[in-house]
Amino acid sequence: MTLPPRLLLIVNPVASGVGPRSERDAIEAMSPFATVEVVHTQHGGHAAELAQAAADAGFDAVVVLAGDGTVNEVLGAVGVRVPVGALPAGGTSVLARALGLGRSVADAAREVALAARDGRVREIALGSLAGRVFAFNAGIGIDADVVRRIDSRGRAHGRRPGDAAFAFEAARALASRRYSHPLLSVEVAGRAPLRGTSVLAANNAPWSFAGPFALQVAPRARFELGIDVAVPADLRARRLPGIGRALVSGRHAGGQMPGLAYLHDVDQVHVRSDEPLPAQVDGEDLGDLSEAVLRVVRPGARMLVPRIT
Numbered sequence: 189m190t191l192p193p194r195l196l197l198i199v200n201p202v203a204s205g206v207g208p209r210s211e212r213d214a215i216e217a218m219s220p221f222a223t224v225e226v227v228h229t230q231h232g233g234h235a236a237e238l239a240q241a242a243a244d245a246g247f248d249a250v251v252v253l254a255g256d257g258t259v260n261e262v263l264g265a266v267g268v269r270v271p272v273g274a275l276p277a278g279g280t281s282v283l284a285r286a287l288g289l290g291r292s293v294a295d296a297a298r299e300v301a302l303a304a305r306d307g308r309v310r311e312i313a314l315g316s317l318a319g320r321v322f323a324f325n326a327g328i329g330i331d332a333d334v335v336r337r338i339d340s341r342g343r344a345h346g347r348r349p350g351d352a353a354f355a356f357e358a359a360r361a362l363a364s365r366r367y368s369h370p371l372l373s374v375e376v377a378g379r380a381p382l383r384g385t386s387v388l389a390a391n392n393a394p395w396s397f398a399g400p401f402a403l404q405v406a407p408r409a410r411f412e413l414g415i416d417v418a419v420p421a422d423l424r425a426r427r428l429p430g431i432g433r434a435l436v437s438g439r440h441a442g443g444q445m446p447g448l449a450y451l452h453d454v455d456q457v458h459v460r461s462d463e464p465l466p467a468q469v470d471g472e473d474l475g476d477l478s479e480a481v482l483r484v485v486r487p488g489a490r491m492l493v494p495r496i497t
Contacts (some may be wrong), residue, residue, distance in 0.1 A: 192305065198239065217295075217297035218301035325469075334357050376454050388418040414453040416451060418449070
């Protein structure tokens with residue numbers, strides 16, 4: 189008789205979509221197919237410690253009920269040592285949505301438990317910025333500036349403000365005019381250097397979401413390939429409508445749009461900025477960087493998925 193898989197459910201109790209009900213839903217959805225043990229994070233970095241201990245203890249998989257930041261922490265800790273399931277319990281839950289998991293915690297939990305039982309694991313490449321892995325996006329410049337502005341508002345009960353706040357802070361960052369001219373250089377082997385005002389990188393599409401709408405910053409990016417990078421030359425007011433439409437529609441992906449360069453499936457990118465600029469990975473502030481390397485990480489992670497694509 190085959191024993192059910194042994195899963196460790198790591199719960200971040202202050203994540204946007206986490207509460208007694210969502211935790212109960214996750215446990216009830218997984219329990220018919222797996223043995224589930226539950227632990228709660230208590231401080232920053234705790235999820236990484238718990239995931240490493242689970243891998244050492246021989247758990248069959250780690251499942252994360254939290255936002256993308258906690259999932260990022262777990263992936264950085266275990267790599268490919270143990271499969272990981274990402275339940276959609278954050279403000280956006282980009283990774284869970286990108287992997288095709290159900291939008292509700294219960295649906296996604298059932299899918300990852302079945303995946304663990306049936307051995308349905310998808311190996312994906314991760315990205316890395318300045319040595320910190322990312323599962324879906326990273327950036328230097330405007331996007332990281334917005335992340336920092338949002339974080340400066342604080343998190344009520346651990347929860348970030350919603351999409352309206354992100355839009356407001358993006359408008360404030362643009363109004364500062366800091367990004368109205370080139371601030372950095374982007375170098376890729378075999379290509380002429382680029383000058384731009386920010387770097388937006390991804391290892392899969394969509395880059396993120398605004399409510400139900402996918403943001404197609406890197407529409408050709410795929411988990412099995414290298415990283416894709418969009419580099420706006422500047423973010424002056426006259427360019428913003430065209431760049432905004434492109435980053436929603438993905439029409440810049442051919443690399444022919446003036447003022448918005450696009451690099452597809454590259455293994456390494458060297459970024460040098462004229463001044464220290466904000467940086468982020470998977471929506472987590474990395475601080476300011478003057479020089480950094482973006483690279484693909486293979487093998488990156490093993491994810492529990494509802495289907496293999």
